[in-house]
Amino acid sequence: MKNYLTDDYTLRSWFFTTDHKRIAILYFASLILLFFIGGAAATMIRIELATPRADLVSSDTYNRLFTMHGIIMVWFFLIPSIPNTIGNFIVPLMIGARDLAFPRLNLASWYLFMLGAAITLLAIFMGGVDTGWTLYTPFSTLYSNSYVAVAAAGIFVAGFSSILTGLNFIVTIHKLRAPGLTWYRLPLFIWSLYATSVILVLATPVLAITLVLLAAERIFGIGVFDPRIGGDPLLFQHLFWFYSHPAVYIMILPGMGVVNELITCYSRKKIFGYKFVAWASLAIALAGFLVWGHHMFVSGQSLTASLVFSFMSFVVAVPSAIKVFNWTATLHKGTLRFDAPMLYALGFIGLFTMGGLTGLFLACLAFDVYATDTYFVVAHFHYIMVGGMVTAYFGGLHYWWPKITGRMYPEYWARAAAILIFLGFNLTFFPQFILGAEGMPRRYHVYPPEFQVWNVLSSGGATILAVAYLMPLFYLGYSIFFGAKAPANPWGATGLEWQTPSPPPKYNFERQPVVSAPPYDYEHAPEPQNV
Amino acid sequence: MSEPGDIAAHLSSPKQRDEVLELGMWTFLSTEILLFGGLVMTYMVYHHADPVSFAEAGRQTRIVIGTINTAVLLTSSFCVAAAIQAGQAGAVRPLKGLLVVAIVLGLIFLGLKGVEYAGEYSDHLVPGVDFAQSGPHAQGIRLFFIFYFLATGLHAIHLLCGIVVLIVFLRCARQVVRRPRYLAGLRTAGLYWHFIDVVWIFLYALIYLPGRSG
């Protein structure tokens, strides 16, 4: 019985594929490489920060390291991670379709992504960028002696990959659902990816034009952000954050989407408050566009604007909180199983909540004046991005691994890695809240000696985290060749993706599925299998 | 290569194909609104900072060319819309003729734009390349012309892509009576073309009209 992997073995059939499942694999492989490049930068940062003095690298190199870490992790790992790997693979399966709406655009997305990554890596190997991933003017335009325009070009190209992905998902979800699959019967993963796609489509173009302005300023000296000729550097920040704040929701919404699937499956219960969770995703997408000025409280923005953005930042927390409450209520009186995906999901709920709450601290103007540009902010966003998003990515990866590869992963190794990731993560980043509260600025590689103990703890945690992230590389790789063969539905989960073989055939379903059941109908779901 | 109904393998009906194309194009056009929108934001910020300079800068644009170009684009939109109607009626010769006119009008637009750019270059109004204005409004004029060149340049690139697309549809215009997907595609391309027109309508108002009453 042929499946999408065995259908054709030629290189041509992979690099010219329009099969969403193969494209997902292409992305997955690329993202592993990019994650480790970004991680290598983080490793050097944490080694340097283990001591108060500048031992390992110069200031200039350090600037380039954290910039490279930020650019790669944000644009070349976090943003594409769940949407382009799990999303590409699972969305058509989950809605009972044969592929995404525009399969060739999907392949174009991957090629654009790779081109963008190549250009950005070129910038890094030429010597890097030293402006921080935020590329603030006028430093980036007038004073930086680094490859800003090259990096901007790489990010610009990758942005179009994002836009095409979002476009594809939106049209697919609207028009390619199986008969009977109404919006309120959709798994919440789809609602989350839809909301993500709205942001991808509407925010990324503003980034694109901002990078054009940046590059034009840098290369031609047009002066659009140059205060000497009447330009306003804050215009750059407004344009940049109009995209980059919603971008963080691009990064977290898919993770939340995965968590819906995991919590329901491993509690064997339908989600509590389905409609609330569904609409909360859309509310996050919309409200996420109304808060960007909270990155600019100390930049010279007007007080009125700061007040409005601060207030809106409190508002945007509400739908996220609703989700957390609903997940918790779903767990209540569920038949819990603590398989690795569930461990990741539970970790997500706790760590995301901490990250989200500390975000509210930062949304308070008075506190932010004190905490901005300190390690408090660094800890806050790493709790959400790493503790939240990367955790959810790993959870989803494990959950759908049998479907994607047709193999079971080794459960005990997976649980060990999940626990190690959780411990390593907290040891790395919790001390950073303390460092920030005590006043250590971000982007500095020298610091007063009294901060060393927390930095050492953080670097120690990072070592554990590095090992923990390497573990799945080995046991998942092992499972591809030696893992037990997976049945169609090893977890006894609901959802159309589990009603086709593992791995799926090229066109996903033998016959077009027709849906009449509500979502998360765990009362009538098959039992999990012991494989 | 295509199934009965002339649809791709992953789609299930011609109606689905048409709806997918339509929604896909409107989604793409939304991205374009935000792309140009970032430039409009730049305009609005600097216009607010120094409206007098922007008025002065507006006076230096070539309103005759700009107005002719607007009329040219509006007419080309009419031609594309009419071409689609012709396609629906199976009238192949009018379809081709209208597409030819639309393409020619698009090329006229680009030609006039080139003339305009050459004039602005000789007037030393090109920031970053050759900008030499003096007086109290020089800074504001410079910021205006940054917007002008980036916005109209971006628009021209989009228009050029649109012309290429129309040429492709012109070349295979005979397919309109044989392949239903031709008309679906032409409709989609038409949406893009009209959108380029809409962008220009707003750019025209922002670029050529300020300061005329001064």
Next chain:
Amino acid sequence: MTSWRPSNGLFLCWAALMVLLALTVTLAYQPLGFFNFVVALAIATAKAGLVMIIFMELGNRPGLVRAFAGAGFFWLMILLWLGLMDFVTRA
């Protein structure tokens, strides 16, 4: 074949667009102060509306399509409104 011609609606739309173009140019030369800007944008909006409703056929498309068409403009308004708020409220 030779009897086909574009619909009256298309001709009327084109004519209206030309009239609005002439109007906007004429009004641009009138001393209306700040309202010059407002009028120019208003007429532009009207022209864009005609193109979108008639040429782009939004006039007879389902609500979903119209929502998609409006979304971009709505989001642009967010950018302009909230963005300009800073610049307009600075001391």
